[in-house]
Amino acid sequence: MAKHATISSEAKSALSILNSDGSNYVSWNSALEAHLLETYGSMGKFASANAYTSIAPKTREQLREEYNMGIDEASNTLLDATYTDYIRQTSRRVESQESDKIKIFGLLTRLLSKDGLEKVKEHDEWSNVETATCPLKYLRLIRLVHNLRMDIQAGPEAQYTAMSRYNNLRQIDSMSNNEYRDAFKLAIKNLTTLDHPNVPSDADAARHFFMTLDVTRHKEFINTTMNAINRPSSAEKMFKTINECIKALNSFVPSVSSSKQSNLPAAYSAEMSTGPPPSSKPKKTTCTYCKKKGHVEKDCRKKQAEKQSDSKTCTYCKKRNHTEKDCRKKANDAKKNIEANVAESSSQPSSDQQFYHQSDQDNMMLGFGFVTELGNISTSSPDKSSDAEPECEYVPDLIPCDSDDEEDQSDSTGTVQPAPDHEPRPLQVQMYGSVVHEKSWQVSYDTMANHSFAVSDEMLINVRDSSFVMSGVNGKDKGLRMGTLPCFGDVAITPNSPRNGLAACQVEKRFKVCRVQGKYFKVIVTDDFAIYFRYDSITGFYTATFDSHLLSKLNLIEQSDHKVFLSTVSDIRAQMSKDEIKRAETARSYTRKLHYPSDQALQRSISNGVITNSEITRKDLMLANQLFGPTVESLKGKTKDYGTTGEYVEFVPRSETKEQSAHVDVFTYRGVSFLLLVINPLQLLMTRWLPGSVSESNVIGALNQMFGKVKDAGYTIQSVTVDPGAALVSLDGKIGFPVNPVGPRTHVPVAEAYIRVIKERVRCTEHGVPFHTPKSLLPHLVYSVTGALNSMLKTEQTVSSRESFTGTKFNAKLDMRCEWGEYCQVHVAPDANKKNTHRPRAVSAIAMCPVSNNRGTWIFYDFKKKSFFRADRWTRLPMPDIVIELINQTHDADETASKFKSKSQTMSAERRAPPTLARDIVNAPTHPSAQVDSPDPIPDAIDVSKDDGDKEPSADSDQTTQDPVIAQALQMSVKAALKTDRDRVSEALKVELTQLVDKDVWIATKWSKLTNIQKSKAIRCYIFMKEKRLANGDFDKWKARLVAGGNGQDASSLLELYDTLSSPTVAHDSVMIMLAIAAVESHDIATVDVSGAYLECSLDKRDEVYMIIPKEVAYPLCDIRPEYRPFIEKEQLLVKLVKALYGTKQASKLWYDKLRGVLKELNLTEHPYDPCLYTGEIRGAKTYVLFHVDDLMITSKSTQSVDHVVNHLEAKFKAVTKNRGSKHSYLSMNISSEDDGIYLDMTGYIARTVEGFSPKRRVDYPANDDLFKIDDHSPKLDKEKKGQFHSHTARLLFLSKRTRMDIQTVVSHLTTRVQCPNTDEWSKLERVMHYLACTPGKRIKLSKGGKVKMSAFVDASYGTHHDGTSRTGIFIFMAGACICGWTHRQKLIVISSTEAEIVAFSEGNRHIIWVRRWLRACGFDTTDATVVHQDNQACITLMNGEGSPKNRTKHMDIRYFFVREHIKSGDIRLVYTPTKEMIADLLTKPVTGSLFAYLTALMFGCH
Secondary structure, three states, X not given: OOOOOOOOHHHHHHOOOEOOOOOOHHHHHHHHHHHHHHHHHHHHHHHHHOOOOOOOOOOXXXXXXXOOOOOOHHHHHXXXXXXXXXXXXXXXXHHHHHHHHHHHHHHHHHOEOHHHHHHHHHOOOHHHHHHHOOHHHHHHHHHHHHHOOOOOOOOHHHHHHXXXXXXXXXXXXXXXXXXXXXXXXXXXXXXXXXXXXXXXOHHHHHHHHHHOOOHHHHHHHHHHHHHHHHOOOOOOOOOXXXXXXXXXXXXXXXXXXXXXXXXXXXXXXXOXXXXXXXXXXXXXXXXXXXXOEOOOHHHOHHHXXXXXXXXXXXXXXXXXXXXXXXXXXXXXXXXXXXXXXHHHOOOOOOOHHHHHOOXXXXXXXXXXXXXEEOOOOOOOXXXXXXXXXXXXXXXXXXXXXXXXXXXXXXXXXXXXXXXXXXXXXXEEEEEOOEEEEEOEEEEEEEOOOOOOEEXXXXXXXXXXXXXXXXXXXXXXXXXXXXXXXXXXXXXXXOOXXXXXXXXXXXXXXXXXXXXXXXXXXXXXXXXXXXXXXXXXXXXXXXXXXXXXXXXXXXXXXXOHHHOOOOOEHXXXXXXXXXXXXHHXXXXXXXXXXXXXXXXXXXXXXXXXXXXXXXXOOHHHHHHHHHHHOOOHHHHHHHOOOOOOXXXXXXXXXXXXXXXXXXXXXXXXXXXEEEEEEEEEOOOEEEEEEOOOOOOHHHHHHHHHHHHHHHHHOOOXXXXXXXXXXXXHHOOOOOOOOOEEEOOOOOOXXXXXXXXXXXXXXXXXXXXXXXXXXXXXXXXXHHHHHHHHHHHOOOOOOOOOHHHHHHOEOOOHHHHOOOOOOOEEEEEOOOOOXXXXXXXXXXXXXXXXEEOOOOOOOEEEEEOOOOEEEEEOOEEEOOEOHHHHHXXXXXXXXXXXXHHHOOOOOOHHHHOOOOOOOOOOHHHOOOOOOOOOOOOOOOOOOXXXXXXXXXOOOOOOXXXXXXXXXXXXXXXXXXXXXXXHOHHHHHHHXXXXXXXXXXXXXXXXXXXXXOOHHHHHOOEOEEEEEEEEXXXXXXXXXXXXXXXXXXXXXXXXXXXXXXXXXXXXXXXXXHHHHHHHHHHHXXXXXXXXXXXXXXXXXXXXXXXXOEEEEOHHHHHHHHHXXXXXXXXXXXXEEEEEEOEOOOOOOOHHHHHHHHHHHHHHXXXXXXXXXXXXXXXXXXXXXXXXXXXXXXXXXXXXXXXXXXXXXXXXXXXXXXXXXXXXXXXXXXXXXXXXXXXXXXXXXXXXXXXXXXXXXXXXXXXXXXXXXXXXXXXXXXXXXXXXXXXXXXXXXXXXXXXXXXXXXHHHHHHHHHHOOOOOOXXXXXXXXXXXXXXXXXXXXXXXEEEOOOOOOOEEEEEEEOOOOOOOOOEEEEEEEEOOEEEEEEEEEOOOOOOOHHHHHHHHHHHHHHXXXXXXXXXXXXXXXXXXXXXXXEOOHHHHHHHOXXXXXXXXXHXXXXXXXXXXXXXXXXXXXXXXXXXXXXXXXXXXXXXOHHHHHHHHHHHHOOO
């Protein structure tokens, strides 16, 4: 049973807050990397590797080869089970990695100081980091902001800061020599990176390093070195490099008095040079006992060892120098009798001593066997024959660390004698009666090395080329390769080294290490596994033996971060050989054929020869129990009702504080709502599931139950603090307690913290079970987590909340009898009135949570009946694959029900297999998964979370969704469409069905040919009608679309076949830039629509998608193709999809890949800044092709080039509609090519948008001066009108991002009010609608001729908003008109208009540079600087370097240097433009009157 890594107290204490100036960055970064590795395993490597550990699934054939499986039918069946389990675990590892990323992201935030966090959030990249929630990007940004090393160019402020850091460096008490050296070198590197004019030389740096050492620790070294240098006759000089200084420091031997007072760490530095030797050397002494030099008799190890061994006499072999626990002769005898003892080896060891005496089977379960011979390890004298049998066997340095008694676990002093000068001899491992020769390696624990090293790469993985220099006592050595030792990280390969060594400094960053001087180092790898490096008095090294078994176990530990907690049959099967599995299956067949005798009876019969010609042994029966567990049939048929007896429960006094306060909040997890009640100061948590909606009645009922329990326990509630949600605020006066709601846009702090903890624990538990948790099990999972939290001590508690409230202690024997999600056979008593009942005596169930009574009762889930029950007795078993599949089916049904549930469908109907369809598929509700391809992605909603408050989203953010429900007029059910236009709708239906039949989208099949799993995964389908219109608003045609219910598909299984399920669409900025180029260069334009595009794509042969077609569609299909009639069953037609039908999850990805392949056939290449734009030379002319799903636009100077692309598309796809005229409709825009340029408008879209808004008078501008003023006293809109406000604002946002950027400012403001609109905001919405109704024909004119180049207008409005923030506006101009615009509220509050302009310029600079790079990638000349118009002369002076940023704008240095660098490089040139000519004013403030008319004329290119 695998366990997640736990966070040790040492790791917790090592983590610290990163100072805002980065002064403790080195120690902070080292502690963080060690903590991430310890807590998250391979996932945590990204901090040091600067990349995530990839998880690449293996193929079936790779698994076949890895497990050495054959190709016969039995092997294929086994391979299927193994592969399914492997893919499921790989998918969970990916899910767990994503969950870990979120946790690490939060950890990084908590490890930043308040000022440091503000600096990070002020950086331009913060918005991207926050959106992605990527800890790797976050860590890079933290290093960037706090470290001055990366991506920041030279400048006076940065240089000054770097030099200040260097001058203020001092070694502190908690900093080791190597850590201080690294921090010192980092400070010098900062100076070099920033081109500081006074970078210290090596000698100056070494002197400064020497003089800033910790005087308390290194006083004697400093004095000795200074005396040696200052002595007139001495030739000693000050250190030339820092490495010389650190080498001299580490090799310095202090006097005896000094060494007793200080605990100097041993260190071994890489890349050292020879430094000055210490001036005083210890006097050589000779021991009078052993006659050896270097110590005196009282310190003689030989004398101490002999004295200690006198008291040790083995009671087993009667020999001295060891105890019976370590007797090798006893271990050898145990090995010889392994067959006799194997039946008694099922119990787990309770101590280290038991471990040594167990049979081989137990050792193999831990991953290793007994070592019978090893190199020079021997207790015999050298003159004995080499083939003589040793007195006792060697026990490997690999034992479980169940005990904390360090002294009792070690007694190997003097027995390990590795030969460092030659390769050790092969080692024999006894394994299930067979002998396997394997190689072993001696590895030392080196306390003086700062990097691990190995003689060869034999025990390493991931061996790679690397150049480095290692320096040690034997001199310098160059290395060219590096490898990885599982769990221990990178190891340098040094062939000239006399031995292998693990650097203590690296090991101690990863693991807790216990040391017993002169005996061993104990490296605790996991909670139940440790490696001992034992002391060898001959060599003076602490060594351990690494063999293949140990390396395999280390590799499994490193990869166990995402393994499940509960054992399954597939897990155990994967650990057995094919022969063992076959023998276990044969043994279990004997049990069935003999009608389930007891294992003891069957063993006796086989051993005594009662059963002749038997194919099995007692060992095979044990293998069967290990693989399958006890037989379920025996549990169901033999279990007797012995009753239950209560356990003794220890009672404790309850809390004396009776007055309590309550904190209430509602939270949702995976769509399931819960009510949380926190009782303080008890710190007691109570949770209740809220079925259905979070209504006032549900909340009151749950609170009354919980408050009743509190009252029954003798406590009184004084006050109730609630979240400002509608269901909680209305509780005042209805629950009998005073209710205190917190402020708007805030949460209950106490409850919010516990909600986060509960969700984290629930997620961890979900990742620890081998199945997908159905929603129906979530309530009991939350209850179980809540009970566990109440049973644990919280901060500042001396008694748990459970003890204080109930007066009973947590009883592990009762409350931890099971794990949540564990598979059990639960014993049920027979009916007393029916003695011979055939009712099973056990029920298959899943453990949920304890009831916490003195009988140890637990709640279980019967996954067959889908019900919960209580029980006191059960048997725990490995979980079979069929149980996992059944629970996963329940999970899938729950997910499907939550998405497709309607009034006519219940949860139980969704769980049937095969699933049934809704009665009237024609009237099925529209669902987001049933998307209809549309070149008109018009939004219907803005996704704004409730926590955004008045935070204003930028108008350049994707606030629009492509929901297919675009008003009733655009998409509706077939029945509604038939009432409107029967003839044309009927014809459209026939065209759609005929198209599906002609393209062979599916193959008809029958239910009887499907397995139960295939039946459960069958999906539904829906049919919709859409009224298609041209961009000018004129009716075009009716379009029918049969759509698959793709949300019923399992995305995780699809990711096994496809690398991703997402596909991009062309950026609107790319479309506008492309049209501007077409206007300037007089391009020919063609637009193409591929009808039924998704149906051009074939599914992967391994991708099985079965779909149910209802009678309303099935019978018309039979009229078109009569061959379908025999497949009609229960008025439904079952088909297997062959093509990518609309609505399936993989359809868009397959179409994107197919279209890319078709374009590449024309030798077109993907644009590096837009994956939906392809460019290249066709017939000598530059040609551009961009596409949005199945709508393409082709432009080129050459008409022949455009025709060539169109002809190629017609040859590749069956139904292609092309437009080669001068007027085009593309993405809701009207594109008109005229003599003087290209004109763009959206008149049809505007006409539909302003329906219902009739202005009483002409409106010439969209907003008044009070646009940003918020009237809190204005009445709120009702629910219906609030929805209308939301929908209208979404449509305006879509329009403002395309051809009507003149309304972008007002729309940007309206998007911030969709959650709380009032009548004042509605009047602002009405005004912009009236303005559009009065000016529907405004067009963007892209002028013909000239040169392809861009310019920009950037402006800021200082302190515009009520909270003091300013607003930024940016316009990009090409072909004489504005093609792109952005406006948003600045996140940083500034103190002057100049600072506001700098912030705006730094934000606009990102867009400008992107467009420059876009043009450069297309081959256009961008050597000339882009002109940026600015109306603030102080900002221009500052940006051009003619002023100083100090004092007034010192805190703006990052933005200042960022902009200055692009100005210095010649990318940008600032030009002053008067305010009256500043077009970007349209995006920063409400402009009115004649100025608005003038600026909009400039913007539209009509000046």
